[in-house]
Amino acid sequence: MRASYDSGRQRIIQGALDIAADEVATHGWHGLQVQTVAIRLGVSRQTIYNTFTNRRGLAQALVLQLTDHFLNGVDQALAGSDDVFEQWRAAVLYTLDTAATNPLLKSILTADGRDELLPLLTTDAEPVISAARGKLADAVITVRPDVSPEDARDAAETATRLAISHVVLPLHPSAHVANHIAMLVTRFLGDKASSWHVS
Structure with missing residues (x-):
């Protein structure tokens, strides 16, 4: 059960980082929005905050x-x-x-x-x-x-x-x-x- 949770969390982390990297490369830092990352990843904004604390943590x-x-x-x-x-x-x-x-x-x-x-x-x-x-x-x-x-x-x-x-x-x-x-x-x-x- 724990292994499944860790695997799912790691997929969220890597998926969020891949999307965030694409957003920053395309729109620049000021164009990166936590909400956009969450939507593209298919999770709630709170999930992103729980994972990275804030946008600086994501950066x-x-x-x-x-x-x-x-x-x-x-x-x-x-x-x-x-x-x-x-x-x-x-x-x-x-x-x-x-x-x-x-x-x-x-x-x-x-x-x-x-x-x-x-x-x-x-x-x-x-x-x-x-x-x-x-x-x-x-x-x-x-x-x-x-x-x-x-x-x-x-x-x-x-x-x-x-x-x-x-x-x-x-x-x-x-x-x-x-x-x-x-x-x-x-x-x-x-x-x-x-x-x-x-x-």
Whole structure:
């Protein structure tokens, strides 16, 4: 009975997120209405509120889902090489290029969604950064077992914050940014690994 309830709730969550993503991509954040999501999903508005608390909760769930999609792609990019520089270059390049073409993320980063959605990627981005940091740190340790978990997390968090800043305010070509961040990570890990061996 419990399994059936959980399965039904998960279908509501995913269905609502899919519809909300379509609404935001099509009409922008201000065009997204909880009532519209409920109608399209075939449930009551209260069901949506019970699931996400409010529209901000729905927005955060959208951002986290988008992050999961990004991280799956990042995992694939990291798996394409066993060289740290090439791994991080590919991962950052994937992130920047995907952000530039993803309609939902475009809406988040435009004026239409800035006031309410952008903080989820900046001042309130702890869940996003934590998720990225964990996966990227694991990838570092897999390739470089000589690097301590703490140093791997520091490198992953710094690179994640840098990548997000370039997504929010793109000033340079993606390839240049990817090379720059990969170089910083590689140098940091190299220096820290050397210090670790000496100690």
